Amino acid sequence: MLTKIFKELGLSGITERVFNNLVEKGPSTARQLADRVAIPRPSVYDHLKILIEKGLVMERSEEGKKVFSIDNVLNIEELLNDKIKSLQTEKEQFKLSLPSLMKKTSFIEPQIKFYSGKEGVKQVINHIMLNRNIETILMWPMSEMMKVLGDEYLKELNIKRVQRNIHLRVIWPKDKVLDTKKYPYLGSGEEHLRDLRIAPKGMTWDMGYWMYEDRVIFLSSEKEGFGFVVHSKDFASLIKVQFDEIWKVSKPI
Numbered sequence: 056m057l058t059k060i061f062k063e064l065g066l067s068g069i070t071e072r073v074f075n076n077l078v079e080k081g082p083s084t085a086r087q088l089a090d091r092v093a094i095p096r097p098s099v100y101d102h103l104k105i106l107i108e109k110g111l112v113m114e115r116s117e118e119g120k121k122v123f124s125i126d127n128v129l130n131i132e133e134l135l136n137d138k139i140k141s142l143q144t145e146k147e148q149f150k151l152s153l154p155s156l157m158k159k160t161s162f163i164e165p166q167i168k169f170y171s172g173k174e175g176v177k178q179v180i181n182h183i184m185l186n187r188n189i190e191t192i193l194m195w196p197m198s199e200m201m202k203v204l205g206d207e208y209l210k211e212l213n214i215k216r217v218q219r220n221i222h223l224r225v226i227w228p229k230d231k232v233l234d235t236k237k238y239p240y241l242g243s244g245e246e247h248l249r250d251l252r253i254a255p256k257g258m259t260w261d262m263g264y265w266m267y268e269d270r271v272i273f274l275s276s277e278k279e280g281f282g283f284v285v286h287s288k289d290f291a292s293l294i295k296v297q298f299d300e301i302w303k304v305s306k307p308i
Contacts, residue, residue: 083123088103111126111130198232254305
């Protein structure tokens with residue numbers, strides 16, 4: 056009944072079974088619970104203790120026997136609120152320690168990571184959406200990337216990208232262009248945070264790359280179906296120089 060909630064609160068499946076049994080059967084002794092839940096009575100007391108500490112179960116004495124019953128079920132909401140507050144605090148603490156953590160681990164991070172299959176390729180792209188307020192560049196064979204990633208994924212990706220204020224400078228090869236009237240989210244201009252140009256005639260490619268900061272993500276065509284990330288300032292600098300030269304001779308849309 057409350058499996059996901061109990062799991063989020065760090066409560067075991069057996070603890071949930073004890074709680075649910077009290078919900079369904081009403082006030083019970085530890086022996087009755089042990090028989091119905093099919094666990095030893097000492098274990099029942101362990102789980103009841105947890106539930107009492109959480110404010111979910113109460114204990115009273117009847118004719119010399121301990122009887123357990125459900126306390127206020129609204130306490131579950133309070134426990135969830137406490138969990139949310141705790142996670143928010145941990146998130147803020149993590150954000151404060153993140154620069155130091157990244158600095159300490161950057162030297163052991165693999166310089167090249169490979170991914171295979173469409174889902175692997177999407178995983179590579181999703182890494183970019185962890186960023187905000189950045190400028191990125193793409194050499195993007197659009198029609199090939201549509202085959203690899205699909206219309207729905209690209210549409211949702213574009214929404215996330217704009218929400219995160221991730222700007223694009225994109226070059227499409229002339230023979231891999233898609234109609235922006237059919238796919239309006241691929242349009243150029245400030246509202247799309249995209250500056251789009253078409254490469255000179257005769258210049259074409261099937262593999263695309265998307266560069267952000269000092270990382271370059273490469274995506275193959277649908278036929279080959281793989282992707283990889285190169286994390287290197289030197290390599291990113293080389294890619295940027297080459298991109299800028301092609302950008303100069305490409306035609307704005």
